[in-house]
Amino acid sequence: MKQAKKKILIVGGSSNVGRELIKRLNKDNYEIFITFNKNKLRSQDKKKIIQFKLDITSNTQIEKLVKKVNKMKIFFDKIIFLQGQLAGKSLSDFDTNNIRKNLDINFTGQVILLKKIKKQINKNCLIIFISSIAAVRGSYDPIYAASKGAIVSFVKSLSTWWAPGIKSICLLPGVIKDTEIFKKFSKKRKKFQIKQTPNAELLNKSDLSKIIIDLLETHWRHANGSIININGGAY
Numbered sequence: 001m002k003q004a005k006k007k008i009l010i011v012g013g014s015s016n017v018g019r020e021l022i023k024r025l026n027k028d029n030y031e032i033f034i035t036f037n038k039n040k041l042r043s044q045d046k047k048k049i050i051q052f053k054l055d056i057t058s059n060t061q062i063e064k065l066v067k068k069v070n071k072m073k074i075f076f077d078k079i080i081f082l083q084g085q086l087a088g089k090s091l092s093d094f095d096t097n098n099i100r101k102n103l104d105i106n107f108t109g110q111v112i113l114l115k116k117i118k119k120q121i122n123k124n125c126l127i128i129f130i131s132s133i134a135a136v137r138g139s140y141d142p143i144y145a146a147s148k149g150a151i152v153s154f155v156k157s158l159s160t161w162w163a164p165g166i167k168s169i170c171l172l173p174g175v176i177k178d179t180e181i182f183k184k185f186s187k188k189r190k191k192f193q194i195k196q197t198p199n200a201e202l203l204n205k206s207d208l209s210k211i212i213i214d215l216l217e218t219h220w221r222h223a224n225g226s227i228i229n230i231n232g233g234a235y
Contacts, residue, residue, distance in 0.1 A: 005031040007074060007122075008216075011056070011110065012082035013049075014039045016179045017130075021080070021209040022049065033074065035065070035083075056083055056109030057101055066116045075120055078216055079127045081110050086144050086181050099143055106147035111154065123165045128215055129155055133174045133231045152227055159225030167224035169215055174231035177202040199232030 006029060010018050013034025019041070022032060027048060034041070035054035052068065055061050085105045087098065094102075114127070132139075132148040139145035155170040162168065175182060175193045182190070182202075194202055211230060214220070229235075 005029060006077035007031045007033065008078040008080070009076045010034045010080045010082060011054075011113065012036075012084070013051075014041055015082050017176065017205045017208055018082050020205045021082075021212055024209050024213055030078075033076070054113075056113060057104040059112065062109070062113050062116055065113070066120070069117065069120050075122045076117075077122050077125055079114075079121070079125065080212060081127070081129045083110055084130065084132075084148075086141060088141050088184075089143075090140060091142050094143060102143045103147050106144065107150045107154075110151075121166060124221075125166045126216065126221070127158070127166065127168045128212060129168065129170045131155075131170050131172050131227075133172050133229070133234060135172060137235060155227065156225060163224050167221055169220070169223055169225075170227045171208075171211070172227060172229045172231060173203050173208060174234050175202050176208060177204040179205060197232040197234045201232065203230060203232065 008025070008030045010021065010032065011034075012018055013022065013032075014036035018034065022034070022041075025032060032049045033052065034049060035052045035056075037053070037055050040051055040053075041049060052065050053061070054065050083105060085102060087094070087102055089098075110129075129151050131151040132144070134141075134145040135148040135152050137145075152170055152172075155168045158166070158168040174197060175185075185193070194200065208230070215223070
């Protein structure tokens, strides 16, 4: 008897990392659901994928998504949060609205969505969050660093109080090569980031997607609550 496909939700699935992850997921094992804000997957990428429009800073859109998922009777086995934004500003360069918006994108919106969608999560679900090395090292952009640090504390709490039914893992990458954020860097800054990394190379979206897919295997359930650094040894 053919085993039922597991349902996976990728929040921020239309991002560069999200598209790479979708390419590598075994479509025979997973039914894929993603959220996008502006960039819906193109026709060549969207085969057998259900896409939900979501601005994660909007409580109204979060409510609409949850109602839609409930109506469709979808229960998720895996959830991956790829949502994030690096403004690259010092604190004095942020205005009040941008502070709130960045916190919503990088942390608060994800928490609200997860709270609202909990009833649509299957037992033994694994949730993977993408934080950043900035969570432990700090950053020129203190709002980004603070929001990513909040994810680390959040995962430690979830892994204690939601387990054993729901497990959580947090990844802390450094700068990810070939993402939209990386492309905006100057040549000088790109070289600086590589020089800072003992591996002498940056994590790329291909390797990150492979790491995430590895973590979806059931034997990784023992890593519940883990905060995993994947930054090439840069601390």
